[in-house]
Amino acid sequence: MAIAYDTETTGLLKPDACEIHLQPFMIEIYACKFDIDSGIISSEFETFVKPSVPVPEFITEITGITNSMLKDAPTFVEIYDDLCKFFLGETILFAHNAAFDVGIIVNELRRYDWQYKFPWPKTHYCTVELTECIKNKRLKLDALFQIAKDGNTRYGQHRARQDVIDMVECIKWMREHGFV
Amino acid sequence: MINLALRTEFTFKEIFGTVKNVVDVGHNDTGYIGIADHNSTFGHIFLEKECKERNIKPIYGVRLEVMPEGAMRDRKIHGPTYIFIAKNIDGFREINELCTKAWKNFYYKAMISTEDMLCVSGNVFVITDNPSTLERLDYLALTNNTSYMLRKPDHELKYVCINNNFYPRTDDKEVYQLMCGTVKRGEGYYHKFENQTYAQHIMSEIEMKRLFKNQDAIDNTKIIAEQCDVKIPKATMVKFKTPTPIDIEALCKERAAKKGINIESGEYADRFNHEIALIKKKDFVDYFLIVSDLIQFAKKTMLVGPCRGSSAGSLVCYILGITEIDPIKHGLIFERFIDDNRNDLPDIDIDFPDDRRDDVVKYIFNKYGSQNVCHISNINKWKAKSAIGDFGQALCIPKFEVDILKDSIVDRSGGDARAAMAVADTIDTTEAGKAFLAKYPAMGLAKKIHGHASHAGKHAAGIIVCNEPLGYFGAVNLREGSIQMEKKAAEYVNLLKIDVLGLRTLSILADCAAQIGMDVKEFYSLPLDNEKAFKLLDDMRISGIFQFEGQAMRMLCNQMGVKNFTDIVALTALARPGPLHSGGADAYIRRRIGKDELKFISNHPAYIKQTEDTYGVIIYQEQLMTICRECGLMSWNDVQAIRRAASKTMGKEFFDKYREKFVTGCVKNGIEEVDAIEIWENMVTFG
Numbered sequence: 001m002a003i004a005y006d007t008e009t010t011g012l013l014k015p016d017a018c019e020i021h022l023q024p025f026m027i028e029i030y031a032c033k034f035d036i037d038s039g040i041i042s043s044e045f046e047t048f049v050k051p052s053v054p055v056p057e058f059i060t061e062i063t064g065i066t067n068s069m070l071k072d073a074p075t076f077v078e079i080y081d082d083l084c085k086f087f088l089g090e091t092i093l094f095a096h097n098a099a100f101d102v103g104i105i106v107n108e109l110r111r112y113d114w115q116y117k118f119p120w121p122k123t124h125y126c127t128v129e130l131t132e133c134i135k136n137k138r139l140k141l142d143a144l145f146q147i148a149k150d151g152n153t154r155y156g157q158h159r160a161r162q163d164v165i166d167m168v169e170c171i172k173w174m175r176e177h178g179f180v
Numbered sequence: 181m182i183n184l185a186l187r188t189e190f191t192f193k194e195i196f197g198t199v200k201n202v203v204d205v206g207h208n209d210t211g212y213i214g215i216a217d218h219n220s221t222f223g224h225i226f227l228e229k230e231c232k233e234r235n236i237k238p239i240y241g242v243r244l245e246v247m248p249e250g251a252m253r254d255r256k257i258h259g260p261t262y263i264f265i266a267k268n269i270d271g272f273r274e275i276n277e278l279c280t281k282a283w284k285n286f287y288y289k290a291m292i293s294t295e296d297m298l299c300v301s302g303n304v305f306v307i308t309d310n311p312s313t314l315e316r317l318d319y320l321a322l323t324n325n326t327s328y329m330l331r332k333p334d335h336e337l338k339y340v341c342i343n344n345n346f347y348p349r350t351d352d353k354e355v356y357q358l359m360c361g362t363v364k365r366g367e368g369y370y371h372k373f374e375n376q377t378y379a380q381h382i383m384s385e386i387e388m389k390r391l392f393k394n395q396d397a398i399d400n401t402k403i404i405a406e407q408c409d410v411k412i413p414k415a416t417m418v419k420f421k422t423p424t425p426i427d428i429e430a431l432c433k434e435r436a437a438k439k440g441i442n443i444e445s446g447e448y449a450d451r452f453n454h455e456i457a458l459i460k461k462k463d464f465v466d467y468f469l470i471v472s473d474l475i476q477f478a479k480k481t482m483l484v485g486p487c488r489g490s491s492a493g494s495l496v497c498y499i500l501g502i503t504e505i506d507p508i509k510h511g512l513i514f515e516r517f518i519d520d521n522r523n524d525l526p527d528i529d530i531d532f533p534d535d536r537r538d539d540v541v542k543y544i545f546n547k548y549g550s551q552n553v554c555h556i557s558n559i560n561k562w563k564a565k566s567a568i569g570d571f572g573q574a575l576c577i578p579k580f581e582v583d584i585l586k587d588s589i590v591d592r593s594g595g596d597a598r599a600a601m602a603v604a605d606t607i608d609t610t611e612a613g614k615a616f617l618a619k620y621p622a623m624g625l626a627k628k629i630h631g632h633a634s635h636a637g638k639h640a641a642g643i644i645v646c647n648e649p650l651g652y653f654g655a656v657n658l659r660e661g662s663i664q665m666e667k668k669a670a671e672y673v674n675l676l677k678i679d680v681l682g683l684r685t686l687s688i689l690a691d692c693a694a695q696i697g698m699d700v701k702e703f704y705s706l707p708l709d710n711e712k713a714f715k716l717l718d719d720m721r722i723s724g725i726f727q728f729e730g731q732a733m734r735m736l737c738n739q740m741g742v743k744n745f746t747d748i749v750a751l752t753a754l755a756r757p758g759p760l761h762s763g764g765a766d767a768y769i770r771r772r773i774g775k776d777e778l779k780f781i782s783n784h785p786a787y788i789k790q791t792e793d794t795y796g797v798i799i800y801q802e803q804l805m806t807i808c809r810e811c812g813l814m815s816w817n818d819v820q821a822i823r824r825a826a827s828k829t830m831g832k833e834f835f836d837k838y839r840e841k842f843v844t845g846c847v848k849n850g851i852e853e854v855d856a857i858e859i860w861e862n863m864v865t866f867g
Contacts, residue, residue, distance in 0.1 A: 015357035015371060015574055017622035022576050058366065099375035126377045130327040133310045136258035179327070 002092035005031035006160040007104045008063050023107040025051030030160035039172035045086045048073035063158045076108045088119045096141050096167050098126035130179050148173035181385035182401040185216035185241045185263045189633040190223040196347040196356035199226040205348040205382050212405040214239025216263050219290040221655040225669035239408045241265040242275045244282045245291040260310040271303030272410045279655030322392050324378045339397035341388045346380035355628045358574040415674040420469035428465045436499045455496045471528050472500040483690040483700040485531025490517040504704045513802050521817045534682030551649040555662040556642035562629045564589045564602040571626040588612040603630045638662045641679045685726040708745045717742040740769045753799045762865030764797050771795035782855035786810040813845035835864045
């Protein structure tokens with residue numbers, strides 16, 4: 001079993017040296033446990049997260065997540081225990097552009113000085129880095145999905161859940177073709 | 181493990197780490213180190229220098245993107261990056277050629293075609309981690325990005341470990357991320373740094389072994405390194421292109437006769453024989469012929485500056501028509517120009533009208549062939565202001581706050597011992613800096629970027645001429661027409677540099693002459709005692725007059741007034757930071773206008789002889805040199821070092837090394853110690 005997850009945020013990662021309050025906030029997270037070979041998802045974890053800053057307009061344009069949708073969402077502190085429980089015991093982690101998604105969680109943890117407490121899986125796989133050799137560039141999930149699905153385009157882009165489900169499909173294909 | 185192809189600062193704004201830094205971390209006490217930058221050979225000469233110091237063997241390489249022939253005009257397609265490592269001197273030329281080709285094919289990025297790659301000879305190792313074809317490949321690379329090795333195509337190729345480093349040490353990550361900078365996209369700024377899950381620093385052998393569990397790949401680095409043996413060639417002295425050989429002495433005699441100078445006897449003969457002997461000894465004859473020829477060509481059609489800089493001190497230059505100043509009449513020293521102890525080429529700066537400069541450049545290109553002539557590059561480095569500005573932006577600090585810090589930058593001149601610490605001094609010692617650092621501790625990282633290469637450009641004036649094709653020494657960026665080599669690097673491989681400067685004033689003068697129907701040649705023979713001209717300067721009507729427009733010049737000119745030609749000479753010498761700050765300018769002016777009495781620090785005849793024309797104040801470099809020589813009894817060697825220090829404003833520490841020598845020399849010569857020290861202090865502040 002492995003974990004795959006994706007986050008939606010209020011922006012892109014700033015350099016590590018930037019002050020923590022300038023770093024982007026998580027607004028949505030979806031994680032699932034799946035079987036690498038069959039691609040069958042066995043359990044899910046999905047929630048909105050209430051950020052400390054309002055969601056910028058361009059993020060709403062990309063993801064469709066508005067401030068009103070996050071109004072009653074739990075904060076990161078409130079979901080932290082459940083998130084830990086979900087990650088605990090797993091050894092493999094997948095993410096599309098893992099450096100970013102890992103960085104987002106690390107930043108959230110840094111805000112509370114918890115960065116060494118999180119039960120990170122030992123091995124991180126980044127589906128971007130793994131597939132860089134196909135076209136000598138970092139592939140967007142859409143492009144990777146097209147390659148994996150023989151030209152089929154995908155729908156419902158840029159929401160954490162749909163992205164992870166599509167990514168799991170890609171991982172299944174990558175597994176068949178020896179990328180993982 | 182030997183690092184065969186590390187990346188350095190010369191992959192501009194993508195990789196952090198100066199060559200020195202990278203060599204320090206990367207050589208692992210193996211006795212070998214190699215660098216290979218993306219589309220750039222800037223680092224090669226720096227690497228050779230660093231390796232010489234540490235007595236290790238350099239390996240030269242370059243990274244290039246290889247594109248299928250048909251896809252070179254398609255922006256969406258990306259090719260794999262190949263590493264080319266030179267085995268021997270032929271291989272070195274070949275990788276330079278490949279890099280040149282990559283710039284020739286530039287279309288949104290530099291690249292070579294697959295065919296070019298397949299044609300690479302056996303003198304070059306071809307290595308990549310993601311081959312598009314297995315043909316002509318020597319080794320497959322195992323790099324930081326482990327994912328490439330997971331694919332196992334059918335092949336019998338050997339593996340080799342290569343570090344695709346982004347920065348040398350793990351703790352450089354923060355600086356690296358800030359260095360990469362930002363681009364404006366929409367309303368926000370987008371950071372350009374690359375964030376990877378794999379290691380981005382220079383991995384050690386143990387780390388590589390843990391990652392790949394492949395001892396062969398590590399051993400192969402040694403096999404490759406042992407086969408590489410390249411010493412960067414030095415250029416031979418340029419030969420002047422002429423159908424019949426020219427004897428410089430005969431040419432000088434012929435030209436001297438035309439000018440009405442007698443170089444057969446007397447003072448002129450002594451000077452001429454001394455100069456020509458030194459020029460011949462140093463093998464500079466062709467250099468003089470080349471420059472002379474160039475100026476002869478230019479003088480036919482345009483107004484050429486009479487002279488600039490140290491070349492004015494040479495009688496040979498005057499006779500050959502390179503300069504228009506008689507050094508003996510004006511008391512200028514030849515040693516300032518060429519000196520027995522210096523091995524570098526002399527520097528003749530020539531001014532041309534800025535609108536005609538291209539004609540001169542074209543003439544050089546046509547005469548010596550476009551393969552042998554090239555512009556020189558310059559490497560722009562982060563200085564205090566740019567480092568603080570760029571880091572402030574990368575750290576998302578409001579601009580007005582950064583501007584406050586920028587205003588309090590501790591400015592240091594290039595040669596100062598603490599020049600490299602300008603950022604550190606600004607942040608650590610100034611009030612604004614301390615307050616800033618307390619609020620934004622991350623700004624302390626800006627100290628690390630000072631002096632790191634930021635980008636390269638074309639040098640404004642420098643052109644190099646060479647017997648061999650320039651591709652022998654470095655890659656040529658045909659887009660800009662400049663060789664990937666900095667001024668100092670070009671000097672290091674003995675490439676001849678000619679400075680062709682464009683000067684707006686000359687264009688204006690030429691235009692004026694054309695309007696009043698005057699021949700431009702008449703400018704050279706204008707009398708130096710024209711009362712009207714002095715009156716013009718005296719009345720402060722100096723706007724638009726070359727070298728008289730600056731704030732300092734206006735002030736001095738106003739205080740002193742201009743009565744004769746010597747005043748003009750003195751003013752241009754006084755309006756420099758040295759005399760202005762040391763109070764020398766003030767003393768000179770007070771004595772000149774009669775407010776203070778004339779007085780000499782020492783009554784020694786040698787000192788009086790040197791400074792009586794300048795009211796006992798040292799204002800010219802010539803004076804500084806002769807005083808060191810005649811009062812301080814110093815060798816030309818030391819005098820040269822001091823002069824260089826003075827013209828490059830090296831700071832007090834540098835001068836202090838020579839203080840003792842000077843003072844003991846003076847005492848031996850009969851100058852009192854107190855006076856000697858005072859003279860010395862005067863000369864130091866002069867710099």
